[in-house]
Amino acid sequence: MALLGGIETLRTHRPIVVFENSIRAPSIYNFSIEGVISFLTACGYSPTAFNGQVPTTSNWFGFWEMWAAPFERVDELRKTLSHTLADTMAS
Secondary structure: OHHHHOHHHHHHHOOOEEEEOOOOHHHHHOOOHHHHHHHHHHOOEEEEEOOOOOOOOOOHHHOOEEEEEEOOOHHHHHHHHHHHHHHHHHO
16 A cells, blocks of 8 residues: 555655565455556566565465565666575575
8 A cells, every 4th residue: 555655756766665565465455466566567666575586476475575676676686685695594
C-alpha cells in the first residue's frame, strides 16, 4: 500500500526500496504477487531477494525482506547483496 502511495517518488527519484514480505499481506490487503510484480515493472523496478536472487511467484514467500531496485541500478544491488552474503558466510 505504501508503494502505491509513493509511485511518483519511485518514478522521479528512483530510490532503492526495502520492504517486508509477509505471507499474510495479500489476503489482508487484497493484492496478488503478480500484481506487485506488474506494479514494480510498470514503475521500472525489479524485486530482489536479500541474497541477490530474482524472486518469482513460486518462491516469493521464501524471502521475508526484499528490495525493489530501479532497472538501471538492479545489477549493482544484486552484485552488492551477493558479495555481502558471501563475505558474511565466509566469516
